Amino acid sequence: MTSPTVLVTGAAGRVAGQLLAGLDDVRLRLLDRRRPEEPSGAQVLVGELTDRDLLARAVDGVDAVVHLAGEPNPDADWADLEAPNVDGFVALLGAAQEHGVRRVVYASSVHAMGRYEAEGRYPIDPTWAPAPCCPYGATKAFDEAIAGVFAHRHGVSTIGLRLGATEPEPFAARQLPGWLGPADLRQLVLRAIEADVRTGMYSAVSANSGGRWSLGTARADLGYQPVLDSADWADRVEDDGAGLTTCRHP
Numbered sequence: 001m002t003s004p005t006v007l008v009t010g011a012a013g014r015v016a017g018q019l020l021a022g023l024d025d026v027r028l029r030l031l032d033r034r035r036p037e038e039p040s041g042a043q044v045l046v047g048e049l050t051d052r053d054l055l056a057r058a059v060d061g062v063d064a065v066v067h068l069a070g071e072p073n074p075d076a077d078w079a080d081l082e083a084p085n086v087d088g089f090v091a092l093l094g095a096a097q098e099h100g101v102r103r104v105v106y107a108s109s110v111h112a113m114g115r116y117e118a119e120g121r122y123p124i125d126p127t128w129a130p131a132p133c134c135p136y137g138a139t140k141a142f143d144e145a146i147a148g149v150f151a152h153r154h155g156v157s158t159i160g161l162r163l164g165a166t167e168p169e170p171f172a173a174r175q176l177p178g179w180l181g182p183a184d185l186r187q188l189v190l191r192a193i194e195a196d197v198r199t200g201m202y203s204a205v206s207a208n209s210g211g212r213w214s215l216g217t218a219r220a221d222l223g224y225q226p227v228l229d230s231a232d233w234a235d236r237v238e239d240d241g242a243g244l245t246t247c248r249h250p
């Protein structure tokens with residue numbers, strides 16, 4: 001079987017940096033407004049997500065998209081979120097539809113469900129209604145809704161991964177329940193590219209002791225088998241004492 005061709009957007013970013021090294025078995029195409037470091041053999045496109053011509057070239061002939069481009073700051077104002085997190089994603093989905101892309105895996109966030117965490121309702125079941133805790137989380141909840149529309153009406157299979165704190169290692173106590181380590185990130189994205197699922201949203205965290213985000217559907221639907229546990233770093237992280245929820249503005 002030939003390797004799938006996968007477009008990774010936001011390829012110069014922090015999450016992509018942890019992901020790309022593990023995508024050995026795929027042919028990569030990379031898009032970002034900043035020039036990313038190029039894994040050998042990858043095609044690179046530099047520009048804006050809302051540039052239709054660029055997007056058309058980016059998605060042409062790809063089997064799947066891993067969409068990471070966006071504003072990742074949970075404290076960002078709406079004015080800074082709307083273009084990258086809303087307009088850019090809608091443009092990408094439109095291009096994916098026009099060019100017959102089979103699967104779009106996109107970065108949502110635990111902030112799309114952050115109110116449950118603030119209210120202490122654990123474990124958070126990914127099938128519950130979205131409950132964002134901040135404008136950033138609301139953009140992710142919108143992305144999940146519009147991704148479902150494209151799957152339902154336009155035949156683009158969409159899988160949202162509600163990423164937790166995606167770091168090589170957790171460095172603050174607040175991150176422990178929702179940490180996603182690099183090996184689990186890579187496994188989850190690869191499973192999401194291949195899974196026999198039309199559309200859905202999944203918790204994307206490691207198998208953290210005392211975790212708050214249910215992994216039941218990720219295990220059942222995607223075959224995700226996380227291998228990392230933030231408890232292994234618990235005695236080394238900063239005690240940030242911030243009420244220990246992911247979102248600092250419940």
Ligand SMILES: NC(=O)c1ccc[n+]([C@@H]2O[C@H](COP(=O)([O-])OP(=O)(O)OC[C@H]3O[C@@H](n4cnc5c(N)ncnc54)[C@H](O)[C@@H]3O)[C@@H](O)[C@H]2O)c1
Pocket residue numbers: 009010011012013014015016031032033034047048049050067068069070071072073083084088107108109110162163164165166167
């Ligand atoms: N880092 C985390 O812990 C975390 C947690 C939850 C969700 N996420 C989500 O994962 C995704 C990636 O996050 P990250 O931490 O790597 O962010 P990042 O800022 O490090 O990387 C995002 C990349 O997207 C690019 N980009 C942004 N807007 C663009 C546009 N309009 N056109 C082209 N390129 C654009 C930026 O240049 C940047 O390189 C984001 O959607 C973020 O919301 C991240």
